[in-house]
Amino acid sequence: MRLDYTERQKQFREEIRSWLAANVPSETLPSFDTEQGFEAHRRWEATLSEGRWSAVTWPREYGGRGCDLIEWLIFEEEYWRAGAPLRVNQNGVFLLAPTLMEYGSDEQKARFLPRMAAGQDIWAQGWSEPGAGSDMAAIRSKAVRDGDHYVINGQKTWSTRAVWADWLFGMFRTDPTSSRHHGLTFILLPLNLPGITIRPIKQLNGLPGFAEIFFDNVRVPVVNRLGDEGAGWSVAMATAGFERGLMLRSPARFQQTARNLVALYQQHRDRVDADPGIREAVLKSWMDAEAYTLATYRTACRLGKGAKIGAEASTNKIFWSELDLLMHETAMRILGPYGELMPEASASPYSDHWLDGFLFAQAGPIYAGTNEIQRNIIAERMLGLPRS
């Protein structure tokens, strides 16, 4: 055990820090759940890509730097510390790409990854259906083989970023006689195909952060299949593992929130200390953000030595989603009557946009598998308790 950085790692940190200092937009970009904001974030992805920073863990041939996970953590630390924009293509870069690397053909990798890294293709995900939320194996959307195409009919929902995204990855039932997690196939498709209708779903803040997608005889070439026909469940599970796990919520993001929360508390502590629960929560926020960071470094080191991510991905999901809620609720307690004001309200003396984060934090315990599902997984797979 050695908890210090190598000279190379320190240089890497210096390099990304300098680049970010020169390139991070000075103004916060508009939300990527608006059309204008989406395009601004797409341009930022392109800028990142020009500096070869959009997917640092990928091989160089696809636009990455072949970084290991420790370097990735360093990248993320500098990225969030610099106040750089949210990643509009995180579904693609962090969720789909690792699956593509594992299950994709060389042709598929060459076709999809460089455009993804460059921000040319922004990806949405198509898991959930109206009757298949937490219970993903209840998927009913069909893909019927017709020559060298699949013909897709059905409906997806809660499709993040799908309103303005270019491509979708998702799971469809290719064997109509199958049930549950058998007979599903993982398919990639452009969202501008004939027969696709996208209905935006407005989220709490009123912006269409996700969408319903309707498929009416949508023809997708068979070459767009990822992995074998009928093997979609295991391909998807690899993605779900990554999603819950390391990449989706890097610790630096929470550390930055904790740091901002400490600063907010310090500015107002004379007034705020009348409610002792606030200082308690501020200290807990810092401690838990550190804990999450340490646990992630440990996982990264273990993965670097060949270990696999198991049910600890489920513990991650619970931990960061509760931490994120705690921090934003605490910030709202400090803001008091200013908490409810939208960013454009002129009366607020606060510059940070805590409200946005507070709203977003509400979704944490739900998406990527509700925390109840995660607790079931922990109880049954880590602890070995009997299924109900």
Add this chain to the structure above:
Amino acid sequence: MRLDYTERQKQFREEIRSWLAANVPSETLPSFDTEQGFEAHRRWEATLSEGRWSAVTWPREYGGRGCDLIEWLIFEEEYWRAGAPLRVNQNGVFLLAPTLMEYGSDEQKARFLPRMAAGQDIWAQGWSEPGAGSDMAAIRSKAVRDGDHYVINGQKTWSTRAVWADWLFGMFRTDPTSSRHHGLTFILLPLNLPGITIRPIKQLNGLPGFAEIFFDNVRVPVVNRLGDEGAGWSVAMATAGFERGLMLRSPARFQQTARNLVALYQQHRDRVDADPGIREAVLKSWMDAEAYTLATYRTACRLGKGAKIGAEASTNKIFWSELDLLMHETAMRILGPYGELMPEASASPYSDHWLDGFLFAQAGPIYAGTNEIQRNIIAERMLGLPRS
């Protein structure tokens, strides 16, 4: 709505306060889970009874004062505020007696109630069995009719106070072909009958607060049956309702703990405020103890107007058990390294016996129906959610 006391109520408060000032033992009695302490508490019950204070809500003919619930609450407030002893006969006075009043014959009432009020008979309860804890309908102990006797065989467990108590009330299966909550009968029996073996169970503090009871052809006269044969479940449910509800844990007890906690905090606040969670918990303790008091007064007033206690009894159980834990955990946090010391340890600068209460509080979320069972009841009966 009028939230003040009548002159009569104020006089009643004065009367019990004076009596307690003159009669409460100046030294804390030894634990009633020791033989010596049990007898000391029995004598205290007799003293209470001499003042006609042992069962104030009962009719005068059985040794009570015919008090209404508001007077009972006033009695309890003065009782706990005076630091008077725990009630060794609470199983009898608060749980069995209301059931006896409702289901007992005149002969049974005359036979059991005055001796109970006088502390001559101390009662234990016999609900649980090794296979029937939370699932009380799984009772298997049998009572077979033989002329004017029942012959009892089987085993009870978690029988509170049974090590030194005189009598037991409990449920037995009189119909061997029945299952679940059918075919059960409520029976009262003296614990010195031939064929009864009592095995003490030591609780966390090492004292035998409950016992296993083994029945080997124990003959009990049929006149000891409470209610009809086979009607035990509904008779017992009346008791369980009272148990979870108003009488078992009067609010004054928790208010007194909250008051002691505030005093403990004030003595040590200079040191203690370094942990802001403590002040937060102290304030919450006071607020929740008040809330529990207010809710109980409201229920008492409603009952006084003819309402029935429903599923709110389940909300009570959850609320007071969590409050009791919170208060004792907070006290232990203030005591720091002195918290673990037994009362006889000479190094401790603290005179209050927080450790005993802390240990006892651990059982709160379990006994009288676990809090998980209570939450099921609330969800299904108050909220109407479907059974699993």
Add this chain to the structure above:
Amino acid sequence: MDFTFDDQQLAFRDAIHKFLMVEAAPEMLREIWETTASGRSAELRAKLADQGLTALSVPEEFGGIGVGDLDWVLVQQELGYFAIPDSLTDSAYLAAHLLNQLPADVTLKREWLPRLAAGKARIAVGHPVNPLVADAALADLLLLWRDDEVHAVTRDQVKLTFNPSIDLSRRLYAVEWSASPATRICPAKLGRTLWADVLDRAALAASAQLLGLAQRMLDLGVDHAAQRKQFGKPVGSFQAVKHHLADVAVKIEFAEPIVHRAACALADNDPQRAVHVSHAKLAAGDAARLAGRKSIQAHGAMGYTWEADLQMYLKRAWALDSAWGDNIFHKSRIDAAVLDQAAAIGPGCTFSSRRA
């Protein structure tokens, strides 16, 4: 000692509930909030007046009903349950009380109280505990604080800047105005007491509304969980979801009597009323926050959408939790009362501030 409401109070509450169920359905509120600039409906206000709501606090001599805080508190729970915006409470409860308590200046009372009672005037109230004034743009009159004095100004005497809230039911304004002897209707010495009463009464109203909001969010969560199926059975048959919602029921059960006691304390002018109100605000806020969190969870992804009605009640609960004194303000009042060495606390002190 009678901790129950009388039959008339309960019957009025039930009538208001039935009325609002029809007149303030979520889809109607959405339409008013989202499509009108003011976010308010004169038509709904007229109907509320027909129900007598605007006349409750107006004395009979000015055309009102003249009942008190105990009648209001049950109504406020309903206003919360149906997310009725601030203007009604600010006009018919706070402003009416404030005007009632003014010294003999009958002119102002005679001018405004009958109009209030008839539902023909809206009055906004600006108290320094709130940085902004709710529904100022629609107000015919504004009662404003300045150095503990009470001032009355009309809408043409103020400059307003709209400050949007996440809660579409809220219309908050920064108010610029000039105080003058002509606008002053009460000097600071009496004003201090009146403003303290406004604050306590407003915080009580917010507490009762938060309770109502908590109950609404619980009901929405229960409805959703009972209908929505996953893994072949209703989500609400899973123990985890049941227990989430049961915890909310417990919170509400033990917050409600605190709110009712605070109402009684205000009605009785109890010397401890400020502490009781702060306790009510904290407890009701806790219940509403937990109800929001658990109802989102019971809703799953639907709980995070604009289209599910939950969001309307959720955001109003978040806003009211910090209105009329945030948690810091109210906890500091509890702190002062409980940790004061001379405080009479413990068994027997709940209903008497001094132990006999």
Add this chain to the structure above:
Amino acid sequence: MDFTFDDQQLAFRDAIHKFLMVEAAPEMLREIWETTASGRSAELRAKLADQGLTALSVPEEFGGIGVGDLDWVLVQQELGYFAIPDSLTDSAYLAAHLLNQLPADVTLKREWLPRLAAGKARIAVGHPVNPLVADAALADLLLLWRDDEVHAVTRDQVKLTFNPSIDLSRRLYAVEWSASPATRICPAKLGRTLWADVLDRAALAASAQLLGLAQRMLDLGVDHAAQRKQFGKPVGSFQAVKHHLADVAVKIEFAEPIVHRAACALADNDPQRAVHVSHAKLAAGDAARLAGRKSIQAHGAMGYTWEADLQMYLKRAWALDSAWGDNIFHKSRIDAAVLDQAAAIGPGCTFSSRRA
């Protein structure tokens, strides 16, 4: 950056685990604790010495193995899991380190370190953060604080008063003794540093033991819940019980790396080690408290009995949670470090106290 233990460290941990599973089964501990006056077994100590445990911190020149905090921390988790009493840690870890760090006075080291390594001596350590000294009655030597000086006294030089703890594994004594130049083995100036090290190392050991205790209580809860049936199925198949235990697993999962980082900070003499140790103590204490609470709940009424093994681990967890600095002490160190205006916190600061 390598946040993993090496194979040798893990293998040693595994060996100790297997050894203690046989030699420190609950029924054997009960017998030692309940039937012997000292609550300690010379036989078990000899076996522990055979395993090398008593030699870990003793340098090779004095007959030991001479490994450090990183090797110890994994062992401490096992000592917690098996509820091994204080004497082993106090002698073989704390006292050994303290003796090692003394200035050149080789006499004392030569006298005690080889005996420690061989498991033939017990040394008690009296630090002012604890009001009492653990296992003083059995100690051959006591290392005691007096105004930051370190003093060494033998058992015949002290008067002991036993102070019983709820945890039968704990044997705590008030110690009366006289300091003199003859007993002083280190002056205050250096002593201050040494005592600070003792405190941090002891708090680290307690943290690791609390983690082990949390895991043990979780395992006992899981075992009970998987076997005990109610309503016709195992208690552990009910979602509420599952989620209680899953929450414990989460707490442990995120407390463990904090404890391991603290061990590394001590091994490296990191300037931030005090903060890291306090963080470890708070997180491990939290995990142990939650594990205790939830394991009781999973046990049902059994969890409240003397005969269920749970109580042995529960009480030790409660005791250690406040030993070597209670929550107030450790939280105040976190507070000072995090809320200091000059503190370097946030992304990139986890492993470097100053941002490059």
